[in-house]
Amino acid sequence: MMNLPKKLTKKLKLREEKNSLRTLKTPSNLVDFSSNDYLGFAKSSVIFDKTHQFLVDKNSKQNGATGSRLLSGNHQLYRELENFLSNFHLTESATIFNSGYDANIGFFSAVPQRGDIILYDEFIHASIRDGIKLSNAKAFKFSHNDLDSLEEKILRYSDLSTALEETSKFKNTVYVVTESVFSMDGDSPSLEKISKICKKNNAFLIVDEAHAVGVFGKNGVGIVQEVNLQNDVFARIITFGKALGCHGAAILGSKELQKYLINFARSFIYTTGLSPHSLATIKVAYTEMIKQTQDDKICLFENIQYFKSEVKRNHLNSFLLKVTLQYIVV
Ligand SMILES: Cc1ncc(COP(=O)(O)O)c(C=O)c1O
Known part of the structure; x- marks a missing residue:
C-alpha cells in the first residue's frame, strides 16, 4: 500500500500527541449514555417488524432508490412521507435529504447569496459550519444563546449588508441560525425572543431541531411548534437519526423554499435517494413516537x-x- 503523504502523517501524529486521535469502535454491551437514541427506537423490534410489514403491505420489493430523486430515485414513499411530515409539523413543505449533514450543507451552500449575512450561534453544529463555508455570503458568530450579542451583531452587520447592496439590484438578507436544543449541554435558546429580534430586524430565522424532535413538544413535534413559532421561522431542519432512531432528515418551510432546494441544493441533487426501507422506517418511527x-x-x-x-x-x-x-x- 502507498504511504500517506508526510504532511498528513504529521497531522495524525499531532492528534495522537494531544490525546485526541479519533478511532472507530464497535458498540459494546455497556450501558448507553452517549448516543442520540433518546427513546430507544434504534433497537426497537416493534419498529423493525412493523417496517417490514409496512413494505409488504405496500408490495414494495425494491432495495434501493436507483438514482437521484431528480432522476429515477423519487419513489412513491417520498411523496407519502413528505405529505405526512408537512401535516405533522404544520408547514407547507417537507423536503427529505439523506441526512442532517446533507440537509445543512445543501441549505447553507445554496440559500444565502453573495452580499447576504449569516449570523450563527458560536456552538452551532459542524454541518451548518461546513454549509456556511460553501456559501458566498459573509458569516459571523454571536455568543452562545446570548440575545444581546445577537442583536448587536444584527445591527452591526445589517449595515454591511446594506453597503454591499449598492452593487446589487436586490435587497440583501440577514439569516440567523441556531439550534433549539444544543446536544453538548442540552441547553436551549429562547426561540420566542430570537424570533422577535429577527422580526424587528427583518432577519430570516433558521432553527435546527435535530435534538428536539421526539423529545420536546406534544407528540414530539419539537420546540418550534411547542412555542407556536412555525409560521415565523423561515426554515427548520429536522433529523431522523436521533430520537427517531433511524436515518435521514428534512427541511421544513414554504413550498417556494422546497422548489428552490430541489433546484439548487447540490447535496439533494447529486446523490442517490434513500431506499424505500429507510423511508418506511421513518414513517413507522413517527407512528410509534406519536403513541408515546x-x-x-x-x-x-x-x-x-x-x-x-x-x-x-x-x-x-x-x-x-x-x-x-x-x-x-x-
Ligand atoms: C444539530 C445537528 N444538526 C445536524 C446533525 C447531522 O444530522 P445527521 O446525523 O442526520 O447527519 C447533527 C448530528 O450530529 C446535529 O447534532
Whole structure:
C-alpha cells in the first residue's frame, strides 16, 4: 500500500500527541449514555417488524432508490412521507435529504447569496459550519444563546449588508441560525425572543431541531411548534437519526423554499435517494413516537435528572466537560 503523504502523517501524529486521535469502535454491551437514541427506537423490534410489514403491505420489493430523486430515485414513499411530515409539523413543505449533514450543507451552500449575512450561534453544529463555508455570503458568530450579542451583531452587520447592496439590484438578507436544543449541554435558546429580534430586524430565522424532535413538544413535534413559532421561522431542519432512531432528515418551510432546494441544493441533487426501507422506517418511527405516553416522557426526563444528579454526586462534572470540549475542539 502507498504511504500517506508526510504532511498528513504529521497531522495524525499531532492528534495522537494531544490525546485526541479519533478511532472507530464497535458498540459494546455497556450501558448507553452517549448516543442520540433518546427513546430507544434504534433497537426497537416493534419498529423493525412493523417496517417490514409496512413494505409488504405496500408490495414494495425494491432495495434501493436507483438514482437521484431528480432522476429515477423519487419513489412513491417520498411523496407519502413528505405529505405526512408537512401535516405533522404544520408547514407547507417537507423536503427529505439523506441526512442532517446533507440537509445543512445543501441549505447553507445554496440559500444565502453573495452580499447576504449569516449570523450563527458560536456552538452551532459542524454541518451548518461546513454549509456556511460553501456559501458566498459573509458569516459571523454571536455568543452562545446570548440575545444581546445577537442583536448587536444584527445591527452591526445589517449595515454591511446594506453597503454591499449598492452593487446589487436586490435587497440583501440577514439569516440567523441556531439550534433549539444544543446536544453538548442540552441547553436551549429562547426561540420566542430570537424570533422577535429577527422580526424587528427583518432577519430570516433558521432553527435546527435535530435534538428536539421526539423529545420536546406534544407528540414530539419539537420546540418550534411547542412555542407556536412555525409560521415565523423561515426554515427548520429536522433529523431522523436521533430520537427517531433511524436515518435521514428534512427541511421544513414554504413550498417556494422546497422548489428552490430541489433546484439548487447540490447535496439533494447529486446523490442517490434513500431506499424505500429507510423511508418506511421513518414513517413507522413517527407512528410509534406519536403513541408515546406522558409516562414515557416523564421516564426520559427522570432518567436525565437521575444521570445529572449522579454525575454531580460522583464529582464527574469536570471530567465530562473535558471530554465534551475535546469533541468540540478537534
Ligand atoms: C444539530 C445537528 N444538526 C445536524 C446533525 C447531522 O444530522 P445527521 O446525523 O442526520 O447527519 C447533527 C448530528 O450530529 C446535529 O447534532
